[in-house]
Amino acid sequence: MSSLIKGKVEIIYLLNKCISKYQLETGKEIIQNTNRKNYEGLALVLSQISNELPFTAEKLGHIVYSPDHNPNNLEFPYRKYDITGGQIKDAVIGIVSNPRPFLVDACYIYLYNIGRKAFELNPIDENLLANNQQASSPQNGVKKFNYLLLLCLALIICLIFSFYQLNKINNYWNTIKTDMNLLPYQPTQAEIDSLQGLWLCYTGSPQARISDANRYHKVVSNLVNISYKNGYFTFDRYGANFDHIGYIQFESPNLISIYSRINTGSEKVASPRHSLMNLNSSTGLLNAISASWNFDVGEKNKIIGIREVYIKQGKGGTIEEVMNSVENASCQCKIVKWHKPNNEVQVFYLKNELLDSIQNKSLIPLINENSILLSDLDSNLIISKGFNH
Numbered sequence: 001m002s003s004l005i006k007g008k009v010e011i012i013y014l015l016n017k018c019i020s021k022y023q024l025e026t027g028k029e030i031i032q033n034t035n036r037k038n039y040e041g042l043a044l045v046l047s048q049i050s051n052e053l054p055f056t057a058e059k060l061g062h063i064v065y066s067p068d069h070n071p072n073n074l075e076f077p078y079r080k081y082d083i084t085g086g087q088i089k090d091a092v093i094g095i096v097s098n099p100r101p102f103l104v105d106a107c108y109i110y111l112y113n114i115g116r117k118a119f120e121l122n123p124i125d126e127n128l129l130a131n132n133q134q135a136s137s138p139q140n141g142v143k144k145f146n147y148l149l150l151l152c153l154a155l156i157i158c159l160i161f162s163f164y165q166l167n168k169i170n171n172y173w174n175t176i177k178t179d180m181n182l183l184p185y186q187p188t189q190a191e192i193d194s195l196q197g198l199w200l201c202y203t204g205s206p207q208a209r210i211s212d213a214n215r216y217h218k219v220v221s222n223l224v225n226i227s228y229k230n231g232y233f234t235f236d237r238y239g240a241n242f243d244h245i246g247y248i249q250f251e252s253p254n255l256i257s258i259y260s261r262i263n264t265g266s267e268k269v270a271s272p273r274h275s276l277m278n279l280n281s282s283t284g285l286l287n288a289i290s291a292s293w294n295f296d297v298g299e300k301n302k303i304i305g306i307r308e309v310y311i312k313q314g315k316g317g318t319i320e321e322v323m324n325s326v327e328n329a330s331c332q333c334k335i336v337k338w339h340k341p342n343n344e345v346q347v348f349y350l351k352n353e354l355l356d357s358i359q360n361k362s363l364i365p366l367i368n369e370n371s372i373l374l375s376d377l378d379s380n381l382i383i384s385k386g387f388n389h
Contacts, residue, residue, distance in 0.1 A: 011092075013127060014111065019032070034093070035089070040085040043087070046088075046110060047082045083102070083103055093150075181251075191253070201288075204306065204307075205294050206219065207369050208302065217355040219353060221240075221350050224310070260275075285311060308367070317340045320338075355367065
C-alpha cells in the first residue's frame with residue numbers, strides 16, 4: 001500500500017485542486033485571500049458530502065463517522081460535519097497542521113469519488129504520494145508565499161486601522177475632558193491623603209421635606225467612604241433611608257467638586273446632586289455648598305440649595321452595612337460598622353434626628369433652617385422658631 005502525504009501539505013494540495021474544479025464547474029472565481037466569505041460556495045459543496053459521511057463509509061471507502069444527532073434541525077453551518085469558509089481559508093493558507101478528517105475525506109470524494117482510505121489502496125494522483133515532491137512543487141511554494149504576503153499586508157492594514165481608531169478615541173476623549181472640564185487639576189499626595197478616607201456628613205435637608213409635619217430642626221447624618229483612583233475619587237455615601245454613589249474631582253488646589261446620585265443598582269440617574277467644597281479649615285468642619293434635593297416622595301422631591309458639613313473620621317479599614325437586624329428595627333435607623341485598621345470597630349447610627357439634640361453644638365447654626373435655599377419660594381415650607389408645629 002502506497003504512503004500518502006499527510007497534514008498541512010496534503011490539505012493545501014487537495015483544497016487547491018478543489019478550488020480549481022469548483023471554478024471550472026460553476027464559473028465562479030474564488031479569490032484566495034484571508035476573506036473567509038470567498039470560500040463559502042466551495043464550503044457548501046463540501047458540506048453536502050461531509051454530512052453524508054456517517055452513511056457512506058462502506059460505499060466510498062473512508063473511516064467510520066458517528067451519526068450527527070440533530071434534534072433541533074440545525075442547518076449550515078451549525079451541523080456536526082459542516083465545513084465553513086473560515087476552515088477552508090485557514091487550511092489553504094497553511095495555518096492548519098492537523099486538518100479535520102471529514103474535511104480531508106470530503107475533498108477526496110469531491111475530487112476522486114472515493115474516500116482517503118480507499119484512495120490510499122489505489123492512488124490515482126501521484127502528487128499525493130509521500131515520495132513524490134510535486135505536491136510541494138515550487139508553484140505551490142509560490143502560492144504559499146503569496147498567502148503569507150497577503151496575511152502580512154492584512155495585519156499591517158489592521159494595525160494602521162487600529163492606530164487610527166485609537167488616535168480618534170484619544171482625540172474624542174481629550175475634547176470631552178476640555179469641554180466638560182474633567183480632571184483639570186492633578187492633586188498632590190498631601191491633597192489626596194487629606195480627602196481619601198471616611199467622613200461624617202451632616203445635612204439639614206429633612207427640614208424641607210413636605211411630607212414630614214415634624215420637620216423643624218431635623219438633621220440627618222451620612223457616612224461617606226472616599227477612595228482615590230487615577231486623578232479622581234469615587235465614593236459610597238450611606239444614608240438613613242437610601243445610599244448614594246458618585247465621584248469627586250479637584251478643580252484647583254484644595255477646591256473640589258462632588259457629584260452624586262442615588263444608588264439605584266442600575267445606570268439610571270436619580271436625584272443628581274452637585275457640591276463645591278474647600279478643604280481649608282481650621283476647625284475640622286468642612287462646609288460644602290450643594291445643589292441638592294429634599295428627598296421627599298414623588299413630585300414632592302424638590303431641588304434645594306443647602307450647606308452640608310463634612311467631618312473626617314479617619315482612613316483605611318472596611319465598611320460593613322448592617323441589614324435587617326433587630327438593632328435596625330429598634331433604633332429605626334441604618335447601622336454601618338467601620339472596621340478600623342487597628343481591628344477596632346466603630347458603629348454609626350444614621351437617622352433623622354433633632355438638630356438641637358446632637359452633641360457638636362457648633363453644627364447647629366451651620367445646618368439650621370437658615371442654611372436652606374428653596375428653588376421655588378414657599379413661606380410655609382421651612383418651619384422657623386416660634387412656628388406652631
